[in-house]
Amino acid sequence: MRYSNYIGIAAGLLMIFAATFTWIYIPSINATVSGFGSETVSKFGKPVLMNIIMLVLNIAFFLIPKLWAKRANPFVGAINFAWALRNLLLLSTCRNGECPQTTSWLYVYFAASLVVLVMTVLPDMKVIEKK
Template identity: 35%
Template sequence: MDKSKIATILGGILVIISAFLPWLTIESIHTTITGLHSPGTSFGEPGKLNIALAIVMIILAFIKQNIPTKINLFVGGFLFAWTFRNFLMYSRCEMGECPHREIGLFLSIIAAAIAMAGILFTKTIPSKSEG
């Protein structure tokens, strides 16, 4: 297994782990928010999609054909875009209240970037040209 696939798998595992870690602390309502649990807010549970996309990405990383590699490029790009959206949505200030960002939020976007870099540098098998 080459280094790019290891980076993809490691990034996917870190994205899954980061969904369970604290993402924010909101002092005014005395709560800690994770990717899967956001009491007292309307953030929802974006960590579920992070986990689902990371699992699909890890499975596709083990397949050595060109089509799954191209599908993995889309899945990894969507995962990175989703984690970037979560980072922007969760870390914004609302009505003068700025939440304290925790390690899980930073780890999720860094891990998605590592996974995306691993996907981008994956070697593809040259197709056989006819003729």
């Protein structure tokens, strides 16, 4: 695909943008959790930090026009997607009979990670055949 590198980079930036907004709200403890943690409850940590590390590698591999970078990018994209899936499942799961109120930004974050993964397997490669 011709624009897969640019779409992948844009989706990665959308992931970071979505992480700045509220992902879940837990009414019983009055806590809002975003990708960069919660102000009142520390048990959630900062779930998006691993994604930022992986996205830096993804963006670097999108920009490097070498074969080894295009082959390593799906591996890094899969780790990025798995971490986003982990965040989605951990944060939106009901605990002790109480379900958190999820916002659309959590799903935007997850969908953007899926787009990054798909764009890693669709690089624009120029194949030169040797005769």
